[in-house]
Amino acid sequence: MTSPDSALQHALARERAHHDHCRTALAAMVDGAREHVGTGEDVSASGADAEVLGHRLRSRAKELRELPEGPLFFGRLDFAGPDTAGDRPGRGPRPAAAGQALCIGRLRITEDPAAPPLVVDWRAPVSRAFYQATAADPRGVAVRRRFGWAPGSRGDSADLTGLEDEHLGRGESRTSDIVAREIERPRVGPMRDIAATIQPEQDDLVRAGLTATVCVQGAPGTGKTAVGLHRAAYLLYTHPQRIRRGGLLILGPNPTFLSYIAEVLPSLGETGVRQSTLPQEIARHPVTGADDERAAAVKHDARMAEVLRRALYARVAADAADCLAVPDGSYRWRVPADELARIVADVRDEEAPYTVGRERVRARIVRHLQDQAERRSGPRTGAWVRRMERARPVGAYLDSVWPRVRPEEVLAQLLGDPDVLARAADGLLDDDERKALPWTARTPRSWRSARWSAADLVLLDEIAGLLEHPRGYGHIVVDEAQDLSPMECRAIARRAAFGSLTVLGDLAQGTTPWAARSWRTALTHLGRPDAAVTSLTTGFRVPRAVVGLANRLLERLDVDVPPARSLRGDGELTMRPAAPGKVGDAVVDAVRGALAGEGSVAVIAADADVPRLRGALGAAGIEAAGPQVPGARVAVVPASVVKGLEYDHVVAVEPAAIAEAEGPGGRGLHRLYVVLTRAVSRLDVVHGRPLPF
Incomplete structure (x- = not known):
């Protein structure tokens, strides 16, 4: 036998x-x-x-x-x-x-x-x-x-x-022991694919149809990022011509996150996919200016879309000239003022992009001239039509009623001229909001010398979209979408006007001042108000003890998301109180203990505390890299950039400081929730102050 x-x-x-x-x-x-x-x-x-x-x-x-x-x-x-x-x-x-x-x-x-x-x-x-x-x-x-x-x-x-x-x-x-071991394998280096361990509910999302916009509300450790990347690979395999013709874009929250996920698609046989951040996609200029919190909040508000539209179309003036006379040899063709006003008004009502509207006005003026000429002496050639289109009086009239304009000119005038801002924002922004918008420093002599902020680039992209449609993609995967502002959502929607979206995020991890509290609202700004929202609540990587601690904090967050649960009964959670002034020593001890095990170790702290902790580790002979080195054994990571990353052993330093770093009225507890859920095996919480949960 x-x-x-x-x-x-x-x-x-x-x-x-x-x-x-x-x-x-x-x-x-x-x-x-x-x-x-x-x-x-x-x-x-x-x-x-x-x-x-x-x-x-x-x-x-x-x-x-x-x-x-x-x-x-x-x-x-x-x-x-x-x-x-x-x-x-x-x-x-x-x-x-x-x-x-x-x-x-x-x-x-x-x-x-x-x-x-x-x-x-x-x-x-x-x-x-x-x-x-x-x-x-x-x-x-x-x-x-x-x-x-x-x-x-x-x-x-x-x-x-x-x-x-x-x-x-x-x-x-x-229950598969092989799948369990693969899921629990130490996290060293970039993110791995999960083709061998995809769960049924994840597979349903991965294989959703090309035209379907999928929104995934995923608790920490549920694999939402992996689902989005595998969905991208699936669409490239299933619809290669349509996707490659339109293009596929992966949008991440920051370059560190993109470097972490960079190897997933190549490991699945898909290369050449654009992976970027939204600021990189919309960057018309370097960011050299900065906004205070109030100005940034107003600029990211959805109402700014209408303010910008008004500011742009205020340049259109149908009654800027009397009748138009266009010479044609010894004859002059005329277009009455009322006909010109009607043409401009009709084009305005059609709501075409601004640049398209200008050319429609030109085409309809020329058509009016052609009708006159053909009634008088028969058909006109294409060369005659082109000559009329280029005629100086026609161009001069267009420049007076529908002038050419750059996005920078529109925004510079809006931020630099209180009267223009008052007219554009009337009934939309209150007095305090209007006062927050203008440039606080010396107004630049022209838009060419302006110092644009990150929020200004979002506004410039909105105006550019009003001028003409941007290049679109066949499919866009948007990760950490809960942090997008309404205006940023609109920038993505313009690039997916004829494609579909995979929207990934966790409302509990929203850390920007304008972070979404409702997926339905965010999807409306993304142009997909009726998209289905699927919740992933079963964690495969974050241990049960860590999820339990995070769920205690979840109760204090102003979001309506179900608590997560974990299938992993292993893992460790250790609370390490430290005496005043001894937090650095406690962190060194925690890291030494973590190095006795396998996998990556991350010390995560409020951004201001990172240099001090790196120095303490260096003095103890422990070499620590930054978050931009995915394969490092030990990394010291600012709390502001840890979103989306995973480490086997996390040492979370001074949770109260992490929560307070977002400022009064900020979303510090949400930031702390992100930090606590980065551990996939063990979590040490080092604190010298009372815990905020």
């Missing part, structure tokens, strides 16, 4: 051999892609066709060359055989893969395009059963197998160390 251990070793040997076979096939795919590039460049087709073909082949070859090293599959599905592949009552026919065994990995691997694949891409429709099949609804799966790989494996077959079989066809259901 074969022992279980020998059977396991025999199964592992077969799977390792299959992995070697897959590795050989992948190498052949890479070589074949290079060969196709050389062949494709010599095809005898039109220049345009050859260019398109060459670009596609080169892109494919580049993608295969840049695939990161790692295991080629993480699971397998054995489907029920043909003898049991008939219809299931109420569930339709079994999948076409009946009787097959399919390995599931991060990309499709095959020896020949016409042959059955050696590995199926996790995004393929047939792979969905790997994430969704249960004993109650096996979806035709007889056995689901998961593979356990050594941590940090670069894809050596010897790193395949274990496997688990779940016999769904027999009604067997089990």
